Amino acid sequence: MGVGYVVSCVAIDIYAAKRQMPYQIVYSxxxxxPMSVAGLxxxxxxxxxxxxxxxxxxxxxxxxxVFFQIIEGDKETVRNLMANIARxxxxxxxKVVCEGxxxxxxxxxxxxxxxxxxxxxMSAWAGLPGTSTLDDLLADIGRAPDRVPRxxxxxxxxxxx
Numbered sequence: 001m002g003v004g005y006v007v008s009c010v011a012i013d014i015y016a017a018k019r020q021m022p023y024q025i026v027y028s029x030x031x032x033x034p035m036s037v038a039g040l041x042x043x044x045x046x047x048x049x050x051x052x053x054x055x056x057x058x059x060x061x062x063x064x065x066v067f068f069q070i071i072e073g074d075k076e077t078v079r080n081l082m083a084n085i086a087r088x089x090x091x092x093x094x095k096v097v098c099e100g101x102x103x104x105x106x107x108x109x110x111x112x113x114x115x116x117x118x119x120x121x122m123s124a125w126a127g128l129p130g131t132s133t134l135d136d137l138l139a140d141i142g143r144a145p146d147r148v149p150r151x152x153x154x155x156x157x158x159x160x161x
Contacts, residue, residue: 021101023075025082026148028138029091031065040114043090047112056081057105059113059155063122066134067091070152072105097141098148106152113159125154 035043040062051057056073069085071078086094107113117125119134126137126147141147 020074021103022072022105023078024070024072024099024102024106025078025096026068026070026098026152027082027085027094027096028069028141029067029094031062031067031091032089034065035062035090039090040116044112044114049111050081051111054081057107057110057112059107059110059115059159061115061117061122061155063117064119064134066138068122068151070107070155072102072107075101095138095142097138098145106156110159113155115155115158117158121158122151125151125158 044060047058047060051071051073054073054077056071056077058069058071061068071081071085073081082096119137122134122137123129126140127150128137128140141151
């Protein structure tokens with residue numbers, strides 16, 4: 001299974017390499033089968049343990065059979081983790097919508113935060129009409145990855161409620 005990539009959505013200044021800025025990947029994928037609560041809890045337990053051991057942070061959003069995940073940490077570690085995630089049989093159609101160095105971690109206090117969302121919530125987070133489907137949302141993000149930071153901020157706000 002291949003992983004589709006888009007151009008980095010984060011501008012990097014010339015000193016980024018010297019500061020060893022965190023690296024972030026945002027991807028979406030389709031669940032192979034609808035996930036049960038127990039299945040999601042298993043994914044989260046594994047992710048939290050593995051991420052903590054590798055100093056990776058992030059968030060997982062599951063909405064109507066679609067995963068939307070943010071992972072962040074050391075560049076090599078995050079890219080290796082993404083390669084492993086792409087091979088996981090619990091999902092398919094993995095698409096990296098944004099990746100690159102970032103000024104700081106968005107989810108630094110979570111080894112893996114989790115939100116169960118609806119298509120309407122995800123659309124609102126991206127600034128799209130509430131009638132948008134998840135397919136419409138993912139297509140829009142593919143065309144305009146600049147929506148990703150807005151979605152990240154919305155996920156953070158939702159986690160704080």
